[in-house]
Amino acid sequence: MIRNVDAVTATIERGAATAPVASHEQPRPPTAARNHKGGFFRSSNGKKVVMAVTGAVMVLYLIAHMAGNLKIFFGAADFNEYAAFLREIGHPLVPHRTVLTLVEVVLSVSVVLHMWSAVSLARRAAKARPVKYAARPKSQASGYAVKTMRYGGVIILLFIIWHLLDLTFAAVNPAGPNGEPYQRMVEGFAPGRWPVTLFYVVALLLVGLHLRHGLWSAFQTLGLAGGRRERPVKLAAAGLSALLVLGFLSVPLSITIGLVK
Amino acid sequence: MTHTVGEPIRDTKTPEGPIEERWSKRRFSAKLVNPANKRKLHVIVVGTGLAGGSAAATLGELGYKVTSFCYQDSPRRAHSIAAQGGINAAKNYRGDGDSIYRLFYDTVKGGDFRARESNVYRLAEVSVNIIDQAVAQGVPFAREYGGLLDTRSFGGAQVSRTFYARGQTGQQLLLGAYQALERQIAAGTVTMHARHEMLDLIVSDGRARGVVVRDMVTGEIETHLADAVVLATGGYGNVFFLSTNAKGCNTTAIWRAHQRGAYFGNPCYTQIHPTCIPVSGEYQSKLTLMSESLRNDGRVWVPVKAGDTREPGDIPEAERDYYLERIYPAFGNLVPRDIASRAAKNVCDEGRGVGPGGLGVYLDFADAIARLGRDAVEKKYGNLFEMYERITGEDPYSRPMRIYPAVHYTMGGLWVDYDLQSTIPGLFVVGEANFSDHGANRLGASALMQGLADGYFVLPTTLGDYLAGGPYGEVDQEAVAEAENGVRNKIQKLLSVNGTRTADSYHRELGKLMWDYCGMERTEESLRKALARIPELRAEFWQNVKVSGQAEELNQALERAGRVADFFDLAELMCIDALHRSESCGGHFRAESQDADGEALRDDEDFAYVAAWEYRPEGGPVLHREDLKYEYVKMTQRSYK
Amino acid sequence: MNLTLKVWRQDGPSDQGRMVTYEVKDVSPDMSFLEMLDVLNERLILEGGDPVAFDHDCREGICGMCGMVINGVAHGEQRATTTCQLHMRHFKDGDTVTIEPWRAAPFPVVKDLVVDRSAFDRIIQAGGFISVPAGSAPDAHAIPVKKDDADSAFDAATCIGCGACVAACPNGSASLFTAAKITHLGLLPQGQPERDKRAKAMVDQMDLEGFGGCTNTGECTAVCPKGIPLSTIAQMNRDYLKSK
Numbered sequence A: 001m002i003r004n005v006d007a008v009t010a011t012i013e014r015g016a017a018t019a020p021v022a023s024h025e026q027p028r029p030p031t032a033a034r035n036h037k038g039g040f041f042r043s044s045n046g047k048k049v050v051m052a053v054t055g056a057v058m059v060l061y062l063i064a065h066m067a068g069n070l071k072i073f074f075g076a077a078d079f080n081e082y083a084a085f086l087r088e089i090g091h092p093l094v095p096h097r098t099v100l101t102l103v104e105v106v107l108s109v110s111v112v113l114h115m116w117s118a119v120s121l122a123r124r125a126a127k128a129r130p131v132k133y134a135a136r137p138k139s140q141a142s143g144y145a146v147k148t149m150r151y152g153g154v155i156i157l158l159f160i161i162w163h164l165l166d167l168t169f170a171a172v173n174p175a176g177p178n179g180e181p182y183q184r185m186v187e188g189f190a191p192g193r194w195p196v197t198l199f200y201v202v203a204l205l206l207v208g209l210h211l212r213h214g215l216w217s218a219f220q221t222l223g224l225a226g227g228r229r230e231r232p233v234k235l236a237a238a239g240l241s242a243l244l245v246l247g248f249l250s251v252p253l254s255i256t257i258g259l260v261k
Numbered sequence B: 001m002t003h004t005v006g007e008p009i010r011d012t013k014t015p016e017g018p019i020e021e022r023w024s025k026r027r028f029s030a031k032l033v034n035p036a037n038k039r040k041l042h043v044i045v046v047g048t049g050l051a052g053g054s055a056a057a058t059l060g061e062l063g064y065k066v067t068s069f070c071y072q073d074s075p076r077r078a079h080s081i082a083a084q085g086g087i088n089a090a091k092n093y094r095g096d097g098d099s100i101y102r103l104f105y106d107t108v109k110g111g112d113f114r115a116r117e118s119n120v121y122r123l124a125e126v127s128v129n130i131i132d133q134a135v136a137q138g139v140p141f142a143r144e145y146g147g148l149l150d151t152r153s154f155g156g157a158q159v160s161r162t163f164y165a166r167g168q169t170g171q172q173l174l175l176g177a178y179q180a181l182e183r184q185i186a187a188g189t190v191t192m193h194a195r196h197e198m199l200d201l202i203v204s205d206g207r208a209r210g211v212v213v214r215d216m217v218t219g220e221i222e223t224h225l226a227d228a229v230v231l232a233t234g235g236y237g238n239v240f241f242l243s244t245n246a247k248g249c250n251t252t253a254i255w256r257a258h259q260r261g262a263y264f265g266n267p268c269y270t271q272i273h274p275t276c277i278p279v280s281g282e283y284q285s286k287l288t289l290m291s292e293s294l295r296n297d298g299r300v301w302v303p304v305k306a307g308d309t310r311e312p313g314d315i316p317e318a319e320r321d322y323y324l325e326r327i328y329p330a331f332g333n334l335v336p337r338d339i340a341s342r343a344a345k346n347v348c349d350e351g352r353g354v355g356p357g358g359l360g361v362y363l364d365f366a367d368a369i370a371r372l373g374r375d376a377v378e379k380k381y382g383n384l385f386e387m388y389e390r391i392t393g394e395d396p397y398s399r400p401m402r403i404y405p406a407v408h409y410t411m412g413g414l415w416v417d418y419d420l421q422s423t424i425p426g427l428f429v430v431g432e433a434n435f436s437d438h439g440a441n442r443l444g445a446s447a448l449m450q451g452l453a454d455g456y457f458v459l460p461t462t463l464g465d466y467l468a469g470g471p472y473g474e475v476d477q478e479a480v481a482e483a484e485n486g487v488r489n490k491i492q493k494l495l496s497v498n499g500t501r502t503a504d505s506y507h508r509e510l511g512k513l514m515w516d517y518c519g520m521e522r523t524e525e526s527l528r529k530a531l532a533r534i535p536e537l538r539a540e541f542w543q544n545v546k547v548s549g550q551a552e553e554l555n556q557a558l559e560r561a562g563r564v565a566d567f568f569d570l571a572e573l574m575c576i577d578a579l580h581r582s583e584s585c586g587g588h589f590r591a592e593s594q595d596a597d598g599e600a601l602r603d604d605e606d607f608a609y610v611a612a613w614e615y616r617p618e619g620g621p622v623l624h625r626e627d628l629k630y631e632y633v634k635m636t637q638r639s640y641k
Numbered sequence C: 001m002n003l004t005l006k007v008w009r010q011d012g013p014s015d016q017g018r019m020v021t022y023e024v025k026d027v028s029p030d031m032s033f034l035e036m037l038d039v040l041n042e043r044l045i046l047e048g049g050d051p052v053a054f055d056h057d058c059r060e061g062i063c064g065m066c067g068m069v070i071n072g073v074a075h076g077e078q079r080a081t082t083t084c085q086l087h088m089r090h091f092k093d094g095d096t097v098t099i100e101p102w103r104a105a106p107f108p109v110v111k112d113l114v115v116d117r118s119a120f121d122r123i124i125q126a127g128g129f130i131s132v133p134a135g136s137a138p139d140a141h142a143i144p145v146k147k148d149d150a151d152s153a154f155d156a157a158t159c160i161g162c163g164a165c166v167a168a169c170p171n172g173s174a175s176l177f178t179a180a181k182i183t184h185l186g187l188l189p190q191g192q193p194e195r196d197k198r199a200k201a202m203v204d205q206m207d208l209e210g211f212g213g214c215t216n217t218g219e220c221t222a223v224c225p226k227g228i229p230l231s232t233i234a235q236m237n238r239d240y241l242k243s244k
């Protein structure tokens, strides 16, 4: 029953707003117009993902590495054989040391990317809080492990370098570059070299702390930890970290107290 | 003579015909604006609460050029955020006999027959669309296991029509409107100015054409012009200093509009909420509401003997007076707000109040805990109990709560016609800032409904009609200069007094005076006292206030002083209105007008009208009556016995 | 009780700012923290000084306007409490209380304890909404929502936008605030069509504003007056990854 719709549609020729609208504020362009460039890896979330993925790669390596280390309890022959095996994986399909080299490359890339993310996130954080609080901020989240992430990470890095020099390149190892792997281990952690063992222990405890937060954090970053899964994931992270620390520590400690010779 | 009487208001622009068809009729008769022209039409919306936020978002979406203001640092913080209980809508999802007509009926009756029938009917009609809109926006209303919306009954309604989001309904609805608004800001249709306070209205050629605002960060005075102005600046309960309103709630915007020619409707209608946390000391800065739902399970009592200072636990049953259950056996603790409030005041006046200063009554959950178990009570009211504990330091599980009435809502506001247009053409008023829809008493969960009805559905139609009638020509530059200068002079005046008392201390004194003389119970004598004292206090204020700092900076002392100055003027008008209305109705209780049982007694013969006040700088305001006709709901006296 | 306050005073955005010490006497334990500051300010005004500027409005813990770092903790040490709901009974006679504004580059100080949080509004502008013009909505019962989802969405939606999470975060990250909105809308069926776009746009905007990146320290949840859980951040990360 709508008749003559035009009759109720007034057309206005011009808007009547007259004087300029005073505004000292800088007009903010609508958000869409200032679109973010730089993409995934420059976003803070992207960096976090890089950190989580590279961290996970390193953790997988650590698990394998620890399992290998435990072979020391089966005696020199077993352990040396295992060390040799590492260089032979895939042979004869691929040349000697191919897989091991690959692993080493992946790990190195991971370490570098991991650190790159850590450093750029730390710098972002510093820029986001240019003025510090006068009152010492009191942690409300009771996260000790969290606080050790950054400086702990640096100590872990130093440790990794030393560790490579010691046991991989044997530059600082008493058994010298030509020693058998088993011999290098036993001589490296000999009771007389207890300060080395101590450094090793401290560094590993830091790795444990790093992973206790880091593992859970990685799940969170990848969006796998939410809701009801939060507690189980946290527990699992703590469990796995403890396991890794114990597993790794059992070897040098056994050597230093003379259980393994 | 406190006032003079002028011509009655004859035309409210209400369409004729059966009440169910009036809103559709008005929508159809409203002229439309060509979409291409909307972009050139500029609307100012002051306020970003449910009413202003939803209006600005909707107008922006329609394509108008909108400029929006609020005094907080973000539109999301308007005081609508604090509403706890819920929002009414005639959805009849429960099949319990609700309908648009019933909501209309309840609201007219609840308003004690002092609201305009047509407006109330429209409110009930669009209430159903509000829920749809809010749900589509992602407002997380409470749901049942079947996935459908839960409702509850609220404030004495016999049907379950209140939708809620735990105890934070206002927050969730406002965030919905805020998000819609932010979306329009991103789209460029709405320009937002937070931390800007409106200090005057620009009227040119008799039409509202802009506002003068102060940038609260830099102190700069700015003028913004437009084709129409919408005020959505909320209620003025803070005239009492202590109220459940936010600290910044003010009357400045509507008061300046009033001074520019907009009539003020029913200024004396104030709602006092019975369940608030009592005042604990002189430094008290605001009062906190405890949801009314507590009265469903809590029992209200005071000691039988006056001056009984024993701990509540030491007072035996026989020496307790459960006065609501005693006086109103049918409704008991659930009597309407105004009745519960007044009853509390009466027992405290008898010296039987509890807590500091004897201004409090107990709300006791011991029976409920015994009956339902502590867990069940915790589940229902846990967050409220926690809030109570945080504020008072007392544990309501083991010790009865202390509650006392507090000012909560103002039914009065700028007078508007059916189109929500004030008496200044081009000035529209929405939400709590206008006087419409609630009559002399607002029902629980109806303010949220009204704010959103106005903003999402009514205003966009009626404002379009006004704009389609334009263009309205150039703005008179002299009017702009005059308004700007007026604002600057007032600020300079406040800063230059340099007296010995702070604005807050005057506000406190004014508030106490209003509470004592124009609060829950008013008498001719008390109102005359107030009317004698307010001008004295105002004069003293202007000679002795101390405002620190400068005009051109963030200056919170100056902001407060400006608001207090306007509260003085408003307080005076409220008292004049309360004095002239010698009947009792809804939230306005004149002790002279009560029945044998002490209940409010209306006088429909003489007072079935809206009092719309016109501002006069000299000689007192002019009263214009808008007669109220009840064609659909028969006028009856309320009874809750 | 008597207290010594050390308050950050800064005249404006370009001023250096400094901590200033005030003695306040006869503080009642029933006062709220802001009422204690009101009393101080009344005195400062009468002494011809400049009162301490601080943001506040509702004073009942819901508008999100108030906020200061009290003794190194955002909103003070009382858990799940906004500054306006903090009461003086939690302090002891003779205490020294330091009061500072939220500290973050995207929250520049406007004056004293007042900061500019408009960055939060712009994060919402980037995508914190469901696009639905007024009048076009289907009947509310057309879309049933599982009660659990509705409840979880509500939990996330209770964020008051106060910014304490940013203030407390050692990285100055706004992840909890952003995640709360992404989670609220992402859990509801109505929010699905724009879900991926929303997460990406909001997270990118957060970076653009200059907030730091999250390292899951949990400091934000610990001070959040509404207890927004860290799991919302996991949800945000998931949605963000999916949007790629």
Ligand SMILES: Cc1cc2nc3c(=O)[nH]c(=O)nc-3n(C[C@H](O)[C@H](O)[C@H](O)COP(=O)(O)OP(=O)(O)OC[C@H]3O[C@@H](n4cnc5c(N)ncnc54)[C@H](O)[C@@H]3O)c2cc1C
Pocket (backbone or CB within 6 Å): B046, B047, B048, B049, B050, B051, B052, B053, B069, B070, B071, B072, B075, B077, B078, B079, B080, B081, B082, B083, B084, B085, B086, B087, B088, B169, B170, B196, B197, B198, B199, B232, B233, B234, B235, B244, B245, B246, B249, B250, B252, B253, B289, B408, B409, B430, B431, B432, B433, B444, B445, B446, B447, B448, B449, B451
């Ligand atoms: C504690 C409490 C609980 C409540 N509970 C309920 C409930 O359960 N159900 C219900 O229906 N109702 C309830 N109400 C009432 C209801 O919340 C309000 O009436 C309603 O929200 C008002 O909305 P509004 O948009 O009109 O104003 P507000 O939300 O108050 O918004 C006012 C806006 O105007 C701006 N403003 C004000 N003055 C100026 C100025 N001079 N210059 C610039 N901007 C200005 C403000 O910044 C703000 O944006 C409650 C009220 C209170 C106080």
Ligand code: HEM
Pocket (backbone or CB within 6 Å): A048, A049, A051, A052, A053, A054, A055, A056, A058, A059, A062, A111, A114, A115, A118, A146, A149, A150, A152, A153, A154, A156, A157, A210, A211, A213, A214, A215, A217, A218, A219, A221, A222, C214, C215, C216, C217
């Ligand atoms: C080389 C030195 C290292 C540095 C500087 C470093 C630093 C960091 C930092 C700063 C974080 C982020 C902390 C946080 O999320 O709060 C992090 C996370 C992590 N790190 Fe490391 N780390 C190092 C080595 C390692 C190693 C060797 C491993 C594995 C064994 C590892 C595993 C992880 C994991 C799994 C995470 C969690 C990623 C996430 O938050 O999503 N890190 N690291």
Ligand code: SF4
Pocket (backbone or CB within 6 Å): C158, C159, C160, C161, C162, C163, C164, C165, C166, C176, C177, C180, C220, C223, C224, C225, C226, C227, C228
């Ligand atoms: S997440 Fe919590 S702390 Fe952060 S803004 Fe929201 S309510 Fe405040």
Ligand code: FES
Pocket (backbone or CB within 6 Å): C055, C056, C057, C058, C059, C060, C061, C062, C063, C064, C065, C066, C067, C082, C083, C084, C085
């Ligand atoms: S003042 Fe509103 S939350 Fe504190």
